[in-house]
Each structure stands twice: as C-alpha cells, then as structure tokens.
Amino acid sequence: MLYKDEDYAELDEQYIAHTYKRFPVTLLSGKGATAYDVEGKSYIDFGSGIGVNSFGYCNNNWIYAVTEQLRKIQHTSNLYTTIPDVQLARRLCEVTGYSRVFFGNSGAEANECAIKISRKYGVEKRGESCTNIITFRNSFHGRTITTLEATGQDVFHKDFFPFTNGFRYVPVGDKEALINAVDDTVCGIMIELVQGEGGVITVDKDFVKFVENICKEKDIIFIIDEVQTGVGRTGTFLASEQFDVKPNITTLAKGLGGGLPIGAILMDDVVKDVFTYGDHGSTFGGNPVVCAGALAVLGELFDNKYLERVSEKADYIREKLLEIPQVKDVSGLGMMIGIKLDDSFTAGEVAGKCVENGLLILTAKDKLRMLPPLNITQEEIDKGIRVLKKSLFELEYKVKLSF
Numbered sequence: 001m002l003y004k005d006e007d008y009a010e011l012d013e014q015y016i017a018h019t020y021k022r023f024p025v026t027l028l029s030g031k032g033a034t035a036y037d038v039e040g041k042s043y044i045d046f047g048s049g050i051g052v053n054s055f056g057y058c059n060n061n062w063i064y065a066v067t068e069q070l071r072k073i074q075h076t077s078n079l080y081t082t083i084p085d086v087q088l089a090r091r092l093c094e095v096t097g098y099s100r101v102f103f104g105n106s107g108a109e110a111n112e113c114a115i116k117i118s119r120k121y122g123v124e125k126r127g128e129s130c131t132n133i134i135t136f137r138n139s140f141h142g143r144t145i146t147t148l149e150a151t152g153q154d155v156f157h158k159d160f161f162p163f164t165n166g167f168r169y170v171p172v173g174d175k176e177a178l179i180n181a182v183d184d185t186v187c188g189i190m191i192e193l194v195q196g197e198g199g200v201i202t203v204d205k206d207f208v209k210f211v212e213n214i215c216k217e218k219d220i221i222f223i224i225d226e227v228q229t230g231v232g233r234t235g236t237f238l239a240s241e242q243f244d245v246k247p248n249i250t251t252l253a254k255g256l257g258g259g260l261p262i263g264a265i266l267m268d269d270v271v272k273d274v275f276t277y278g279d280h281g282s283t284f285g286g287n288p289v290v291c292a293g294a295l296a297v298l299g300e301l302f303d304n305k306y307l308e309r310v311s312e313k314a315d316y317i318r319e320k321l322l323e324i325p326q327v328k329d330v331s332g333l334g335m336m337i338g339i340k341l342d343d344s345f346t347a348g349e350v351a352g353k354c355v356e357n358g359l360l361i362l363t364a365k366d367k368l369r370m371l372p373p374l375n376i377t378q379e380e381i382d383k384g385i386r387v388l389k390k391s392l393f394e395l396e397y398k399v400k401l402s403f
C-alpha cells in the first residue's frame with residue numbers, strides 16, 4: 001500500500017495515457033466541497049470535477065440512491081425497462097417541458113446524438129444534401145471525431161483527419177454571418193449559451209433569440225448544448241430559461257449524474273419521433289445506478305430547494321472576487337464563473353499555486369474558472385476565496401505566507 005502523492009504520480013506517469021497534464025495531487029476522499037489527498041491534506045473544491053459533482057463529494061442522498069439501486073440491479077441492457085431510467089426521463093420532461101429523452105454516457109455522445117437527429121430530420125425533410133450543421137466560433141462540443149469538428153476552434157482540427165464533414169462556423173453575435181451561412185442544406189444549429197471551455201463567455205440574449213427565430217423560420221433544428229450550463233449550474237435548471245428560448249434539442253451531461261457518467265438528449269415534439277428502432281443505441285446509456293444517482297441530483301435541486309439558492313450564492317462569490325485587487329473582471333452566469341486576472345499572472349500558474357495552498361480551481365483559456373458544487377457553504381466559499389487571495393499575493397510578491 002502506498003500513501004505518498006509522489007508514489008502515485010510515478011504510477012500515473014508510467015501507466016496512464018499521457019493526455020492529461022495533472023496537478024501533483026492524488027485525491028483520496030471528500031465531503032461537500034472539501035477533498036482530501038492521500039497525505040491527509042484538505043482542499044476546498046471550486047471545480048466540482050469540472051462541473052460534475054453538483055452536490056459535492058459524497059452527498060448523502062446521492063450515495064443512498066446509488067447504493068440502494070446497486071443492491072437491486074446494476075445493469076440490464078436496453079433490451080429491458082428499468083425503473084430509474086423511466087422515472088428520470090419522466091422527471092426531466094416534467095421539469096423542462098420536453099417530450100422524450102435518450103440517455104447516453106457523456107456530453108460528446110449527447111451532442112453526437114443531437115447531430116444525428118438533426119441530419120435525419122434534414123434528409124427526410126429536404127433531401128440528402130441537407131446535412132450541414134452550423135456551430136459557433138470558440139465553442140466546445142466534445143472530443144469524438146465528429147464533435148471535435150463541431151467545435152468551432154481551429155486548434156482542435158488537427159492530427160486526427162479526416163474529420164466528419166458538414167460543419168460551418170459563425171462568430172457568436174454576428175447575425176449577418178449567420179444569415180449568410182444558412183441555406184437549404186443546413187439541418188441544425190448548435191450553440192452553448194455560456195462558452196465554458198472557450199473562456200466562460202455568456203452569449204448575448206438577443207443573439208440567441210435571433211438564432212431561435214431563424215431556426216423556426218427555416219425549419220432548422222435548434223440545439224442548445226447545456227452539457228456544462230445545465231442542471232442548475234447557472235441558477236435555473238436550464239440556462240435557456242434565462243434566454244427565453246426553447247430549442248428542439250437540449251443536451252445535458254456533467255452535473256446531471258452528480259459524479260457518475262451520463263448524457264441526456266431532451267427532445268421536443270418536432271424531433272421526438274425522428275429516431276426509430278435501431279437508429280441509435282448505447283450499451284450503458286440509461287444505466288439504472290447512474291439514473292438513480294441523477295434522480296437524487298434532481299431531488300436535491302428541486303425538493304430540497306437548492307436551485308433557489310444558486311443565484312444568491314453566485315452573487316456573493318462574484319462580489320467577493322471583485323474585491324480582490326488582482327482580479328480584473330468576473331464573467332459567466334450563476335455558478336459558472338470566469339475570473340480575468342491582471343496580465344502579470346497566467347491562469348495556469350495561479351491554479352498551480354492554489355493547489356499548493358489547498359484550493360482546487362479550474363482554468364479556461366486565459367481565465368481562472370470556478371464551477372463550485374451547488375451546495376457549497378458560506379464557510380467553504382470564504383475559505384476558498386482566502387486561499388485564492390493568499391496565492392495571488394504569494395505569486396505577486398514572490399513570498400510564502402505562513403498561514
């Protein structure tokens with residue numbers, strides 16, 4: 001049995017594929033917004049495992065739901081119905097007004113599924129050339145060959161050719177470019193409402209409405225990728241509620257599972273019958289244990305009224321961040337927070353210093369990024385902000401503080 005971070009780092013280096021640049025920490029356990037490493041050091045978690053642990057580490061209701069289900073039946077395949085997956089689908093439809101759900105295992109898969117639905121719809125409506133999808137510059141939609149191409153950032157379009165054809169990119173907010181990109185061959189438009197990986201940039205509400213109107217006018221499937229913004233993260237269950245739009249398809253993942261892998265594709269009446277038997281599938285999609293966990297996440301959000309408190313907490317965090325002298329701007333929506341720092345710091349070095357001082361915090365492009373658990377306490381917020389302040393001070397003055 002090994003107990004030191006360095007030992008696990010060595011195993012990691014030797015046996016894990018070199019695709020992740022990891023911080024020198026091996027996490028062992030956690031409760032709420034506090035994680036502990038193998039040496040017993042504690043960390044305030046402002047990242048939620050990149051927006052996944054909606055109710056932090058080891059939320060009691062979530063553990064109960066998952067372990068109860070584990071004891072009943074862990075997997076059946078999609079040849080049979082299970083109770084948690086139909087209950088979750090019904091609950092999702094009830095809280096969002098959608099009509100039907102397909103369950104997968106990740107955000108990229110959810111977006112792939114949305115792309116498949118749009119293409120089948122387009123081909124059936126306007127013939128075989130109607131397969132193009134419009135996405136937006138600086139977006140992020142996943143890492144499969146198709147969703148990499150859907151991602152509107154050139155940096156992702158390398159090394160893995162040939163990518164899937166049929167994507168057009170439009171700068172966010174550019175109505176004219178959007179009009180020019182739309183023709184009879186476009187079957188879908190996919191957008192994030194807050195570009196998370198792209199630097200926590202909130203899209204203009206008027207532009208989102210414009211996209212919806214074009215989709216309605218031209219009979220194009222409107223897809224909102226809420227993989228990161230969904231499930232209460234921005235203060236409403238779906239961020240689209242704050243933009244007064246209702247896309248034909250919303251994709252969810254990350255926070256829905258509360259820590260277990262899930263993707264969900266919410267379909268409205270326009271698209272709910274596009275897929276017929278055999279069109280799509282997933283071995284693990286709708287897994288009963290995962291769905292039981294997701295039901296517990298929805299229970300915490302709605303029955304235990306956490307959703308009502310997300311915006312309040314987010315406002316408090318923003319206020320505290322803006323008091324820090326090295327913070328130049330705070331972006332995003334609700335508990336999806338981007339922090340623009342003074343140019344003398346890089347987000348990466350600050351995140352590294354924070355880890356050293358006991359705070360897990362994310363980056364997105366040149367910003368620090370926070371996706372705290374939705375149930376983070378005031379005490380945990382204050383403690384995390386204190387560590388951030390201390391880390392910025394230490395970097396600026398090249399000192400080590402003793403508290």
Ligand SMILES: Cc1ncc(COP(=O)(O)O)c(C=O)c1O
Pocket residue numbers: 105106107108109111140141142143192196197225226227228253254
């Ligand atoms: C908006 C958005 N879409 C899709 C994805 C891909 O999700 P996954 O990593 O679960 O495939 C992400 C992941 O960061 C995301 O932020």
